[in-house]
Amino acid sequence: xxxxxxxxxxxxxxxxxxxxxxxxxxxxxxxxxxxxxxxxxxxxxxxxxxxxxxxxxxxxxxxxxxxxxxxxxxxxxxxxxxxxxxxxxxxxxxxxxxxxxxxxxxxxxxxxxxxxxxxxxxxxxxxxxxxxxxxxxxxxxxxxxxxxxxxxxxxxxxxxxxxxxxxxxxxxxxxxxxxxxxxxxxxxxxxxxxxxxxxxxxxxxxxxxxxxxxxxxxxxxxxxxxxxxxxxxxxxxxxxxxxxxxxxxxxxxxxxxxxxxxxxxxxxxxxxxxxxxxxxxxxxxxxxxxxxxxxxxxxxxxxxxxxxxxxxxxxxxxxxxxxxxxxxxxxxxxxxxxxxxxxxxxxxxxxxxxxxxxxxxxxxxxxxxxxxxxxxxxxxxxxx
Amino acid sequence: xxxxxxxxxxxxxxxxxxxxxxxxxxxxxxxxxxxxxxxxxxxxxxxxxxxxxxxxxxxxxxxxxxxxxxxxxxxxxxxxxxxxxxxxxxxxxxxxxxxxxxxxxxxxxxxxxxxxxxxxxxxxxxxxxxxxxxxxxxxxxxxxxxxxxxxxxxxxxxxxxxxxxxxxxxxxxxxxxxxxxxxxxxxxxxxxxxxxxxxx
Numbered sequence: 001x002x003x004x005x006x007x008x009x010x011x012x013x014x015x016x017x018x019x020x021x022x023x024x025x026x027x028x029x030x031x032x033x034x035x036x037x038x039x040x041x042x043x044x045x046x047x048x049x050x051x052x053x054x055x056x057x058x059x060x061x062x063x064x065x066x067x068x069x070x071x072x073x074x075x076x077x078x079x080x081x082x083x084x085x086x087x088x089x090x091x092x093x094x095x096x097x098x099x100x101x102x103x104x105x106x107x108x109x110x111x112x113x114x115x116x117x118x119x120x121x122x123x124x125x126x127x128x129x130x131x132x133x134x135x136x137x138x139x140x141x142x143x144x145x146x147x148x149x150x151x152x153x154x155x156x157x158x159x160x161x162x163x164x165x166x167x168x169x170x171x172x173x174x175x176x177x178x179x180x181x182x183x184x185x186x187x188x189x190x191x192x193x194x195x196x197x198x199x200x201x202x203x204x205x206x207x208x209x210x211x212x213x214x215x216x217x218x219x220x221x222x223x224x225x226x227x228x229x230x231x232x233x234x235x236x237x238x239x240x241x242x243x244x245x246x247x248x249x250x251x252x253x254x255x256x257x258x259x260x261x262x263x264x265x266x267x268x269x270x271x272x273x274x275x276x277x278x279x280x281x282x283x284x285x286x287x288x289x290x291x292x293x294x295x296x297x298x299x300x301x302x303x304x305x306x307x308x309x310x311x312x313x314x315x316x317x318x319x320x321x322x323x324x325x326x327x328x329x330x331x332x333x334x335x336x337x338x339x340x341x342x343x344x345x346x347x348x349x350x351x352x353x354x355x356x357x358x359x360x361x362x363x364x365x366x367x368x369x370x371x372x373x374x375x376x377x378x379x380x381x382x383x384x
Numbered sequence: 385x386x387x388x389x390x391x392x393x394x395x396x397x398x399x400x401x402x403x404x405x406x407x408x409x410x411x412x413x414x415x416x417x418x419x420x421x422x423x424x425x426x427x428x429x430x431x432x433x434x435x436x437x438x439x440x441x442x443x444x445x446x447x448x449x450x451x452x453x454x455x456x457x458x459x460x461x462x463x464x465x466x467x468x469x470x471x472x473x474x475x476x477x478x479x480x481x482x483x484x485x486x487x488x489x490x491x492x493x494x495x496x497x498x499x500x501x502x503x504x505x506x507x508x509x510x511x512x513x514x515x516x517x518x519x520x521x522x523x524x525x526x527x528x529x530x531x532x533x534x535x536x537x538x539x540x541x542x543x544x545x546x547x548x549x550x551x552x553x554x555x556x557x558x559x560x561x562x563x564x565x566x567x568x569x570x571x572x573x574x575x576x577x578x579x580x581x582x583x584x
Contacts (some may be wrong), residue, residue, distance in 0.1 A: 316440070335447060338458050339427070347447045348436050365433055374441045 008029065011068035011085045011092055012079065016108060031128030034117070038142050039108030040064050040100040043084060046148070051381050053148045054090060055175075056099040057140065057156030060231075060287050061279060063107035066099040067092075067126040068080065081277050081363040082262075089370040094383045098121045100142055104130045104286045112211075125211025125282055132294045136166045140174065150174050150368035152377055154313075157181040157289075157359035158326060162294045165334070168311035169296055177377055179370065182359040183316045184330035185304050186295040187336065191325070194234055198227035202281045209280050225272030227237035232271050237322040237355035239351045249305035297337075306339035312331050314344040318366065320358035321351045321375070346373075387417055389555050390495045390577050394467060397493060397551060397579050402464035404523060405489060407451055407481075408471035411435050412444035416530040419444065426463060432446060452476040453486040470575075472496040475530040479541060486582035488566045498554065500534030500570040518557040519574050535570040542580060551579035 025033040055245035084090045101109040104319040112127040156164045161183025205223030245264040260266040319331035338345040352358035395464025418424035429449040439446035466489030485492035498518040502516035514524040552563045554573020565572045
């Protein structure tokens with residue numbers, strides 16, 4: 001792709017940066033990391049007052065590459081390019097956007113793939129389990145390094161929304177607003193059950209070898225693929241799948257066999273295989289645990305309202321009508337707690353067909369809500 | 385944006401610095417006014433997406449809510465005032481919602497179109513059709529106003545539920561008041577405005 005042909009509303013070519021932290025990080029589990037790296041990207045310019053910074057918190061399989069392209073040859077831009085860029089809902093002409101990759105992942109920040117300096121080998125399954133609290137702590141350390149005392153907004157969808165909640169509790173003075181999108185205050189039993197099936201798919205793969213598979217040629221690809229296929233079903237709605245594939249057959253007729261016959265079967269297999277190419281099984285296991293463990297109310301006697309008491313940010317909570325993984329009722333639990341705790345909060349349920357994945361889609365009303373809220377925030381900051 | 389007369393009357397009744405919940409807050413005009421001029425804090429509840437966006441634009445905290453599902457999100461006496469303008473008649477169970485309003489708020493304020501206005505009475509009595517007016521512009525088959533009432537009906541409901549009426553005013557469709565309306569509110573008032581509370 002030539003520079004000139006790239007759409008003008010795109011942030012263009014971007015380069016990931018790495019922040020190194022040489023101090024010991026005490027984790028919620030009691031384990032420690034003696035040093036760690038966070039890979040991140042930034043778009044737009046930090047203003048003189050350092051008041052226009054927006055933090056993007058990614059979800060389970062997301063990463064720091066949120067907008068723009070890494071090379072002119074890239075077929076796809078970052079995962080939320082439709083919302084972030086010049087004149088987009090999150091307008092990089094006005095805001096400085098920071099998107100880190102969380103530790104424990106496999107996209108460059110310290111995680112199971114990183115070499116453990118004690119052993120000279122990748123951590124693999126020995127990488128300590130981390131929590132949303134740990135992530136938020138490392139994001140705050142990154143903010144320190146970037147000279148950002150207070151975020152104008154912290155934005156996150158799904159697991160990212162959980163990080164927004166944790167930020168508002170742990171560092172109330174360090175954010176003015178937060179957009180909690182398609183999130184939940186904790187996983188439901190059913191959510192944990194899905195995660196467990198995904199984990200068992202990976203752990204029972206004959207190439208998993210208790211997580212010590214980096215030295216061998218065979219990776220637990222089948223297990224990871226199954227885990228992703230299962231996850232993918234929960235990200236989409238019944239209607240969206242039906243509309244996209246129905247009962248359509250690949251070859252137009254039943255073949256009475258176990259090859260992929262229905263279009264949905266080959267779609268899921270394709271999605272699973274594509275995921276295996278870009279994700280590490282140990283990271284996936286760890287990330288599902290991060291989701292399972294998140295439960296801020298448990299630190300406040302089971303009351304989410306009490307847990308939210310320290311928060312001073314203004315909240316915008318957004319849910320999607322067709323999301324059954326983190327349904328609108330889950331967002332309403334967050335809203336109820338915020339109302340109970342007497343916080344500033346607005347809530348809207350966006351009509352959508354695409355299930356949990358709606359939060360990644362360019363749904364006009366959704367983006368209108370984001371841009372309207374950000375217009376107001378920009379006005380408050382004196383940014384034109 | 386300027387307030388309608390019923391909204392201005394409500395604003396007069398609300399004490400500075402109060403906590404307010406506005407049911408069916410529309411585009412947030414009243415809440416914005418109360419926030420800016422009377423240091424009011426609170427939320428608007430609204431179901432329409434475009435109105436919600438408009439509230440966000442105005443900086444009014446708004447919660448998307450179906451009022452027919454009640455106010456169970458809110459604890460007793462959370463607000464000084466719970467307001468509902470021109471929405472009561474479109475509610476499925478107005479009697480239950482009125483009780484909810486007086487549970488959640490120390491006081492409540494409603495406005496609604498008065499079915500007892502003389503023009504409505506004439507249309508039904510002489511012309512023999514369901515009343516239509518500037519306040520009630522719909523046909524019988526497409527009206528959202530499923531629970532229209534008169535001032536008398538409303539006051540009877542309040543009495544039956546031990547609800548004490550603290551203020552009453554009526555205005556016309558241009559939201560003006562007159563001496564006649566004060567003398568014969570149920571006949572001459574087009575829009576009724578009440579402030580009330582639950583007596584124990």
